[in-house]
Amino acid sequence: MPKEKAKASNEKVKIGVIGCGAIAQIIHFPVLSKMEDVEIVAIADTDKTKVATLADKYKIERYFTDHEKLLALDEIDGVHICTPNNLHEPITIEALGAGKHVMVEKPISRSYDEARRMADEAKKRKKNLMVGMNHRFRPDAMVLKNFVKGKELGKIFYTKAGWLRRRGSWNESEWAKKKHMAGGGVFMDLGIPMLDLSIWLMDNPKVKSVFSTMYNHYQKEGIEDSAAMMIRFDNDAMLNLEVSWTLLMENDFMYTNLFGTLGGALLNPLRIHKEMHGNLVNVTPTKMEKPENNYRKSYEYELKHFVECIKHNRPVMSSGEEAAEIMRVAEAIYQSAKEKKEIVLK
Incomplete structure (x- = not known):
């Protein structure tokens, strides 16, 4: 983990969500939107109608069909990746490279090699990579x-x-x-x-x-x-x-x-x-x-844990290293x- 300055107690953690399918709609958006110390800054999905509808429902000002535009936003602290498994590795590596902490839905990837590259990138960038093992x-x-x-x-x-x-x-x-x-x-x-x-x-x-x-x-x-x-x-x-x-x-x-x-x-x-x-x-x-x-x-509790780890500069439970194993x-x-x-x- 980097020696980043912990956020002030009243400072919100700014989150971006990539992928607006079932798990995002049923879990991530409802839970994140109720957390007082979180602001959903932007969301992205290739389905223009879906992403626009969800942005309107949760009053999210910025939404994109290109996730790279979301990752270019400097104010975002962490990204939730809720895409199909084949997109977990490339988007995670892009997000880490953009200086974001990452929470990716389970499983971490389709293969050990993909997972290994993701965990190595998190270590290289000194950012948290958490895998959504909610159980x-x-x-x-x-x-x-x-x-x-x-x-x-x-x-x-x-x-x-x-x-x-x-x-x-x-x-x-x-x-x-x-x-x-x-x-x-x-x-x-x-x-x-x-x-x-x-x-x-x-x-x-x-x-x-x-x-x-x-x-x-x-x-x-x-x-x-x-x-x-x-x-x-x-x-x-x-x-x-x-x-x-x-x-x-x-x-x-x-x-x-x-x-x-x-x-x-x-x-x-x-x-x-x-x-x-x-x-x-x-x-x-x-x-x-x-x-x-x-x-x-x-x-x-899982989503709160990720936010708390960003807020207080702590390592995550259910890390990329564990998921790679x-x-x-x-x-x-x-x-x-x-x-x-x-x-x-x-």
């Missing part, structure tokens, strides 16, 4: 993280996680179904954030090897719509992860279960049990956010599925 900011996930950090559950030796959607409930943008734009299928969409959350909750052990299987039952673009994998770590812990867009099941289901030598925890909804004096005791905090609020709150593991997972064998990471 880390769920109130229940943050509580569970504190239990793990405090060794309350002992050594975490096994984690089971998944994000399973029933067939017909998946309603992502069309670009997410195209490999050249998204980088892959359901694993890029749901698997990357669950992999990141699981490893973060396990206190970031180093991945030793992966074995995965992927299925393409319904997608015409040749991308996976279901995937399952086993991940081994250097500390002998193991993670089983499953994701799908197309299961024939009653409801969608997202979960992360951690098991340690002193206790276990289930996320969504949060339940924590510990062995105490020979008995298994429920130690789940009683004052918790309602489960249905966790997802929305995760985005609010996740992409290195992701490439091994795709390689394992293709070659039908375990892949050992070097």
Whole structure:
């Protein structure tokens, strides 16, 4: 991080948003517009009608169809990049080169090489590069993280996680179904954030090897719509992860279960049990956010964190460096599925 002067407490952080699709409209604009210490200075999207309509709705004076014009504005402190995955790398590198801090939506990129170049550029420019891994900011996930950090559950030796959607409930943008734009299928969409959350909750052990299987039952673009994998770590812990867009099941289901030598925890909804004096005791905090609020709150806390890091000149949680390592593991997972064998990471 640069030795920049921290902003005054009453000085607003000036943000630009590039990409005005679903995630920007549902999350970024509503959340940013309600933050008293933030001003959305300008927005950009190639769709002229869309960007003009959103600028009018949120009373944003400057809007562009060319993102380079937004990046040329000196007063902008940070940029949110909410474009399709194939544009993450070039726009991030341009934004960092223009002296902006960057928050880019997940996944960071389509490949490890792209992610590596992005992280290296952030380091070179001495700017923050944050990746939108919002699940880390769920109130229940943050509580569970504190239990793990405090060794309350002992050594975490096994984690089971998944994000399973029933067939017909998946309603992502069309670009997410195209490999050249998204980088892959359901694993890029749901698997990357669950992999990141699981490893973060396990206190970031180093991945030793992966074995995965992927299925393409319904997608015409040749991308996976279901995937399952086993991940081994250097500390002998193991993670089983499953994701799908197309299961024939009653409801969608997202979960992360951690098991340690002193206790276990289930996320969504949060339940924590510990062995105490020979008995298994429920130690789940009683004052918790309602489960249905966790997802929305995760985005609010995530965006606030990025703004606070700009304001006080602090490093971000969920950095480009961390995301690049996740992409290195992701490439091994795709390689394992293709070659039908375990892949050992070097």
